[in-house]
Amino acid sequence: MTGKFGGSPRRTTAEMVARAANVSRAAVSRAFNPDAPLKPEKRARILKLAEELSYTPDRAARALVTRRTHLVGVIVPDVCSPWESQEIDALTSALQAEGFATLLFKTRTDFSMDETLLAYMRGFNPDSVIAFTENVRPHILTRFLDRAVPIYINYVMEGGTDGRRPGEPETLFDRIDVDQWEGMEQAVALLAGYGCSRIAYLCGKEDFLAEHARRKTLQALMKRRGLGSPVIVPGDFSYDAGHAGMLDLFRVGEGADAVFAANDESAFGALDALRYELKLRVPEDVKVIGFDDIAQSHWRSYNLTTVKIDLEARVRAIVRLILRRLKAPQAPALSETVRTRLVVRGTVG
Amino acid sequence: MTGKFGGSPRRTTAEMVARAANVSRAAVSRAFNPDAPLKPEKRARILKLAEELSYTPDRAARALVTRRTHLVGVIVPDVCSPWESQEIDALTSALQAEGFATLLFKTRTDFSMDETLLAYMRGFNPDSVIAFTENVRPHILTRFLDRAVPIYINYVMEGGTDGRRPGEPETLFDRIDVDQWEGMEQAVALLAGYGCSRIAYLCGKEDFLAEHARRKTLQALMKRRGLGSPVIVPGDFSYDAGHAGMLDLFRVGEGADAVFAANDESAFGALDALRYELKLRVPEDVKVIGFDDIAQSHWRSYNLTTVKIDLEARVRAIVRLILRRLKAPQAPALSETVRTRLVVRGTVG
Numbered sequence: 001m002t003g004k005f006g007g008s009p010r011r012t013t014a015e016m017v018a019r020a021a022n023v024s025r026a027a028v029s030r031a032f033n034p035d036a037p038l039k040p041e042k043r044a045r046i047l048k049l050a051e052e053l054s055y056t057p058d059r060a061a062r063a064l065v066t067r068r069t070h071l072v073g074v075i076v077p078d079v080c081s082p083w084e085s086q087e088i089d090a091l092t093s094a095l096q097a098e099g100f101a102t103l104l105f106k107t108r109t110d111f112s113m114d115e116t117l118l119a120y121m122r123g124f125n126p127d128s129v130i131a132f133t134e135n136v137r138p139h140i141l142t143r144f145l146d147r148a149v150p151i152y153i154n155y156v157m158e159g160g161t162d163g164r165r166p167g168e169p170e171t172l173f174d175r176i177d178v179d180q181w182e183g184m185e186q187a188v189a190l191l192a193g194y195g196c197s198r199i200a201y202l203c204g205k206e207d208f209l210a211e212h213a214r215r216k217t218l219q220a221l222m223k224r225r226g227l228g229s230p231v232i233v234p235g236d237f238s239y240d241a242g243h244a245g246m247l248d249l250f251r252v253g254e255g256a257d258a259v260f261a262a263n264d265e266s267a268f269g270a271l272d273a274l275r276y277e278l279k280l281r282v283p284e285d286v287k288v289i290g291f292d293d294i295a296q297s298h299w300r301s302y303n304l305t306t307v308k309i310d311l312e313a314r315v316r317a318i319v320r321l322i323l324r325r326l327k328a329p330q331a332p333a334l335s336e337t338v339r340t341r342l343v344v345r346g347t348v349g
Numbered sequence: 350m351t352g353k354f355g356g357s358p359r360r361t362t363a364e365m366v367a368r369a370a371n372v373s374r375a376a377v378s379r380a381f382n383p384d385a386p387l388k389p390e391k392r393a394r395i396l397k398l399a400e401e402l403s404y405t406p407d408r409a410a411r412a413l414v415t416r417r418t419h420l421v422g423v424i425v426p427d428v429c430s431p432w433e434s435q436e437i438d439a440l441t442s443a444l445q446a447e448g449f450a451t452l453l454f455k456t457r458t459d460f461s462m463d464e465t466l467l468a469y470m471r472g473f474n475p476d477s478v479i480a481f482t483e484n485v486r487p488h489i490l491t492r493f494l495d496r497a498v499p500i501y502i503n504y505v506m507e508g509g510t511d512g513r514r515p516g517e518p519e520t521l522f523d524r525i526d527v528d529q530w531e532g533m534e535q536a537v538a539l540l541a542g543y544g545c546s547r548i549a550y551l552c553g554k555e556d557f558l559a560e561h562a563r564r565k566t567l568q569a570l571m572k573r574r575g576l577g578s579p580v581i582v583p584g585d586f587s588y589d590a591g592h593a594g595m596l597d598l599f600r601v602g603e604g605a606d607a608v609f610a611a612n613d614e615s616a617f618g619a620l621d622a623l624r625y626e627l628k629l630r631v632p633e634d635v636k637v638i639g640f641d642d643i644a645q646s647h648w649r650s651y652n653l654t655t656v657k658i659d660l661e662a663r664v665r666a667i668v669r670l671i672l673r674r675l676k677a678p679q680a681p682a683l684s685e686t687v688r689t690r691l692v693v694r695g696t697v698g
Binding site for chain 1: 380381396399400403419420427428429431434435437438439441442445448450451452453454455466468469470472473492493495588592617618620621622625626644645648649650651
């Protein structure tokens with residue numbers, strides 16, 4: 001337990017461990033990388049000796065030489081919403097397997113990513129940064145990154161967009177393109193098949209690319225089928241907004257025979273309002289479709305039909321982008337596409 | 350955007366920024382600490398110049414001098430379970446406000462925290478590490494920490510425990526003591542008040558301190574009131590286990606007139622099984638109480654009566670422990686206590 005109090009004045013070096021274990025300096029490094037190939041017995045022996053000598057491969061020191069911190073910054077507005085927490089969970093596992101640790105940065109609740117926080121993040125000199133364009137714009141984030149090329153989650157719309165907004169300077173960033181068209185088309189076809197004619201769209205948070213892309217895509221899909229335009233119900237992705245939105249739609253507005261929610265959590269709020277407050281039957285009186293397919297969507301009380309984003313595929317794509325970019329820092333913008341599909345459960349039928 | 354590709358060969362120093370801004374070296378450091386007091390105009394001017402000179406206060410470099418990495422490691426089995434995600438969310442906000450970033454480490458799903466992962470974590474040299482004793486035992490974790498004193502979440506039981514298990518060596522770690530007695534006593538009193546005589550306990554994951562402490566505390570509380578022993582229903586904190594547990598209890602076993610679940614999520618599964626599969630009315634036929642008071646517990650489909658752990662108080666206590674420990678690395682074990690209380694909703698009455 002030497003060095004537990006403030007650390008030993010003189011740190012053990014990898015060379016000292018290599019000598020003690022009678023292995024190469026490289027073997028010592030490999031022993032400390034969970035991902036590097038090494039005979040289990042050899043790794044165990046090296047780690048045991050390293051421990052006895054209280055050696056730690058200080059990444060702070062190594063970072064100065066290799067310019068690799070093995071830190072991946074993830075900028076999120078909120079860790080506790082189901083989708084974000086499930087994505088961070090899967091991403092952390094995947095990054096750990098590649099020898100990276102996840103560094104969490106929370107944006108302010110008003111999503112105004114202030115420059116102090118960006119400068120603060122920059123201080124950790126992450127190897128890569130994953131962000132949602134709603135939280136911080138690429139040209140602003142890039143100004144605050146020393147060398148990391150940010151990865152943005154982009155939601156593709158008809159006509160297409162690279163995530164940049166009019167008038168924004170060209171900056172280098174990599175992209176995950178979530179193609180929502182396929183899954184949403186299946187959803188609209190299902191509703192049409194059940195003869196739904198009056199479809200309401202329960203919005204997500206305003207100014208969110210995901211919200212904007214889902215609304216535009218739904219409008220385009222309904223137009224193609226001659227279903228007119230969706231009834232727009234304000235929302236913010238939350239359970240409570242979904243709940244309140246339904247009370248307004250059915251008590252003040254004209255109601256609807258189907259509700260397409262911008263995410264699953266707000267669909268839960270809509271379902272509960274329809275059943276408990278409005279005494280309507282789902283799916284008999286009103287059909288409900290969500291978006292994401294979070295773990296809670298299979299819960300018996302909701303059993304929600306929803307458009308699934310393949311979380312595993314999305315996480316694998318993000319990790320591929322990070323590794324590709326670290327291999328080729330100079331490469332032009334990289335991108336990967338993630339598809340969506342409809343998962344049919346009990347709220348339509 | 351200089352240095353965006355691989356970083357500029359020669360880094361700008363804080364002194365260069367101080368000279369350019371005509372301020373002290375200390376003012377430059379303060380400008381980059383979101384928490385440090387500094388006139389907004391002054392901070393803005395320094396950050397603007399730092400940006401123009403593409404200066405970044407490299408914590409990797411500073412860490413070697415100050416031996417502070419400003420990283421707080423959080424070891425969790427799983428980020429996406431509601432309670433953990435809500436705690437990590439609040440903790441990340443609180444730590445950011447103090448100038449720390451949250452470094453996530455996920456344990457293996459079998460909770461066997463393997464030594465490679467610990468050695469890997471040690472490489473990041475965190476200033477502090479927060480862990481749950483189920484994932485890694487104090488004496489093992491401490492061997493892998495260079496200087497950080499770990500903080501453990503401890504669940505107090507009658508008779509008391511400092512979180513150490515029989516035969517484990519004495520090691521220095523700080524502690525959050527969650528006192529479950531008060532809230533659980535209120536829960537048992539409420540059930541007794543409604544004349545419940547046959548109370549089932551839906552278990553959490555075996556070998557979890559939280560599970561062990563909740564079961565023992567419930568047994569002690571029921572004994573005191575002459576309510577006999579709870580019917581033990583196996584579980585693992587998950588929705589699905591709660592759901593399956595009720596089917597076994599009522600279809601194979603003798604049933605119960607009240608169910609106390611080890612956490613809210615498994616209580617949701619129990620509620621859905623009781624209502625949808627077993628066609629029982631809650632609370633008329635069976636009363637249900639959970640533990641945690643996660644955000645989902647107020648959802649209308651569940652509207653769960655539960656024992657609340659004050660998340661904000663718990664997070665504030667953790668941050669206090671980190672700051673106290675960094676001030677006094679040599680201090681003997683520190684601890685803070687977090688209380689619990691019953692939140693009454695619709696599943697008892």
